[in-house]
Amino acid sequence: MENLLEIKDVSNVLGGTLIHEHLNLEVKKGTIMAIIGSSGAGKTTLLQNLLMLLKPTQGSIHMFGEDIVSCSEKVAQQVRQRFGVMFQQCALFSNLTVLENILFPIKQFSRLDSDFAKSLGMLKIRLAGLPESAAHKYPSELSGGMLKRAAAARAIALDPELLLLDEPTSGLDPKSTVDFDDLIMQLRDMLGLTIVMITHDVHSLFHVANQVAFLGEKQVLACGTLKEVKQNPHPLIQSYFGES
Secondary structure, three states: OOEEEEEEEEEEEEOOEEEEEEEEEEEEOOOEEEEEOOOOOOHHHHHHHHOOOOOOOEEEEEEOOEEOOOOOHHHHHHHHOOEEEEOOOOOOOOOOOHHHHHHHHHHHHOOOOHHHHHHHHHHHHHHOOOOHHHHHOOHHHOOHHHHHHHHHHHHOOOOOOEEEEEOOOOOOOHHHHHHHHHHHHHHHHHHOOEEEEEOOOHHHHHHOOOEEEEEEOOEEEEEEOHHHHHOOOOHHHHHHHHHO
């Protein structure tokens, strides 16, 4: 199975502080990879690297075969259209309805006529498990679970190959967490997605992830199935799961 994402020898220095040092990670196509680690391990910094919001101090990141660290802006823009992102706080435009939020990237990156774009937006709403009535609601009118689903619908608006999720179940009650975990797996299966998720939710690790990468000491300390990672004797890993 081919690697959709390859992070090689990546180091990040922020404000004079070394966050990552020679970090390496591979994500194969079709995988749901969970990136975990204690607070301060650099999970958010790594996500910013993947989103091309922060260029690493050293190393390469190949996504879809393109080195997103050194590529041209034209190539970077093409790569951005091939992944979707769901932020921890959802980051929906508060003055736009759910449908308008989903249509925003569609209008920005395609030339579809208005009626077809709206039909596509409604399809994404249904795929995210929302009722069609949610299309014309504003983010402030949605429950926490519905808000997460609306953000997921926008993340898949452009039919991405890769989905990047930042703490996708943060703030949800246990039932909503289980339902959203189920949605993640359904989207992976229906759309053939590869998913990389930053999470601290142990339930999601058991229920969703088929690969886990543990960040610590500025590197990936362990990567494999959850069982394999939990069996790693490193004190940081044992402490992490002992507290979970």
